[in-house]
Amino acid sequence: MLNISDKNPLNNLALEKYSTVKNLSNRPHYKILNRIILAVSILAIIALFLPWTQNISGSGAVTTLKPNQRPQSIQSVISGRIEKWYVQEGNYVKKGDTILFISEIKEDYMDPNLVKNTKSQVDAKKQSLESYGSKVSTLSIQIRAIEREKGLKLKQAENKIKQARLKIKSDSMDLVAVKTQLKIANTQFNRSLQLNKEGLKALSDVEEKRLKLQEVEAKIITQENKFYTSKNEFINAEVEINRITAEYAEKVSKAQSDQYTALSNQYDTEAQVSKLENQYANYSIRNGMYYIKAPQSGYINRTLQSGIGENIKEGTPIATIMPSKYDIAVESYVDPIDLPLIKRGEKVRVWFDGWPTIVFSGWPDMSYGTFGGEVVAIENFISDNGKFRILIAPDKNEAPWPKQLSIGSGAQTIALLNTVPVWFEFWRTLNGFPPNYYKGKEKPTKEKK
Template identity: 30%
Template sequence: MSGYVDRRRVSNYEPTSLRSLAQLVTPAPLFSLGTILLLLTLLTGLGLSFIPWQQSVVGKGKVMVLSPMQRPQNIEAQIPGRLVRWNIREGQQVQKGAVVAELADLDAKFLDSNQLARLEQQKRVLVAKRAAAQSRIGSIAAQVTALEGSRGLAIPAAQQKAAQSVDRERASRQSLEAAETNLTTAGLNVKRLRELHSKGLRSTRDLEVAENDFVKARTERDRAGAALDAARREVSVGRFDQDKVVFDTAASLASSRASLASARETLATIEGDILKLDVDIENLRSRTEQRIVRAPSDGVVVRLLKVGSGETVKAGDVLAVVAPATTDRAVEIYLSDNDAPLVAEGRPVRLQFAGWPAVQFVGWPSVAVGTFAGRVAVIDAVDDGTSRYRVIVVPDEQAQRTEQPWPGPQYLRPGTEATGWIMLDTVSLGFELWRQFNAFPPTLQAEPVKLKAKKE
């Protein structure tokens, strides 16, 4: 028991007698401090193990309009001209189609103030010529139809005439054969009467009558021969007339068809001229309309880039800039090539806008004040040339049901600077400190690897 020292007894000793022993006693304040430090150490360990920490990557950018048709638009001069007057001022609200400015055309082809009336007069003349050409085509078409009908009748008529000449030739041949038979008979009769007359059996008169009949029969034979020759010539003439009718009607029909084709060609030329004139008239009307510069959409005139009446502008020159009235807003922020692979579409984002008071707690976004909810909508597939990737953030409609929405368009304008914290995974505070001390990237929950089924 020699190693045990009673505190009460030691306290009754004089300091001068046991001074070294008194120095071994732990002071009460130090004992309390040690206890507190031990508890703090335990609490810190527990806190580092169980306090959650929201990992995130941060990027900076600006507010933009998501819809391409609602972004700030340049009002350009569509024709070269001279500025006559402005009908708006900077900051003025304009409606779609409102007259913004007026230009005077400088092209020498469009300086005539009565050019449109003259072109329309030329068109009326061409329309009258087209009506006349159409009437002529109708007349020629009717003529062609009549010729086709006439040809259909003339050719059969010629064929009938040729057939009649053939019949007359046949009749003439038969008449010639009959005349030759009569002549033979008359010759035999004369011969017989001569023999009888020489014997005194017949009178001289009978002989004379027989000779007269012989002469008549010969004459009839000659007449029948001449008639046969004439009939043969009529057959040839009938065939020639038939061919002539065929060729004459074909020539007349071909001529009429050629005239019809020429009339249709004239009509096509006139219609082509009318179409060209229509194009010229529409071009002139469009050119006249382009002298009036109109607002492309509803919005506010941001700035006027051409000032003063009489200033000359070229086609494509920007005259003014209009910012359309829209609530379709988004934020484009840029991430480095180290952080971009960690981000995926649909990730929640906390946004802080310039000029809007905010207190952001990176690891605990739920206690942040003045930030707004967003969600990743688009991640560019290529960088911007400086190893930065653009991320487009849109309002998180689901989160805005319980949080305040983005500021209105009168406060949050396109071009406003913004800072975005893209939320990643939730880890413990101790792991996050260890990660940052070792300069490791944030963690991501890896998707399970899907093993391919083995083919049996």
């Protein structure tokens, strides 16, 4: 069996006989190196127990806190042709200043007197509306007059009925009286005739009684005619009431029909007046839209349309404007795994591109050139880059952010969390655990008696 072990004393003795090996073992550099390694190891072990502030890093850009303070595009509400520019890129404009003038390109609005003509149509329709209103009022007066006349006619006919009824009663009483006279005259004639036969009455008396009897008989016929005439007059009076009622009902119906027709025309004219007034207002407003004005004070960043005589459609962006007054903020993006750790009011350190900065993420007190921030909004829906967007505003309790910052410049953010030892942070990073994610449950305290 071969003896090839490294611990063989024969091999060591064979190497020691060489001078080079003896010189290597006697050099002092190895002792110094061993001491350095030992010191570095001790420092490294001590550093593992140093405090380290957990943080969540993110990147984003400078923006504004309010939506109305961000750069926006100025659009044309109507289509038209560019006629004249009043600004150029970089100019400062106040709210309401004219930026561009456009002319009309639609044939429906090319009439220069369109607003004036529409106003004339509105006035004419209003006069027509007033005429229909007067006609309706006149017909109402006419209907009331017809109703009054009808009432008078009916009263007159009712009086005739009363007169006819009284006349019938009077004629009937006269007829009864004549019948009584006839009976008396007949009785007297028979008595005179009997007395004449007995020789007690003269023949002249008998003739006189016969004449009176004939007169009474003639009178009774006349009285019956008068009685039936009175009845006919009563019936005619009742017929007259029906005729008056029908006649004046027809007149009232005709007047009401004319009134309803006038009301229908009045309502139709009111609708036309409203429509024309709407058109007049639209035309007047459209005339004011030929001059495109600045919605707020700011600087013209860029003109998106160029030249004179170019046609633009409604809603076409014409230029971009940056408001002159704005509250600065930073929009940053964090990974989804870190989103549960971010809350509104969380303190954040921010540093900006182009600004001198020395950053120690685990020791924020030693960082230089960073500024304090506070989380004011958290987006609940993931962005296109696969991260969640948060909005950071300046911390009022710390130094203000630089005024030289421009909207859109880059920014880096660090959200500060708990302070832990360095070795714990290494262990967490190697295992891929999120910082400060798992929180221990607080033990319930017992109430003191």
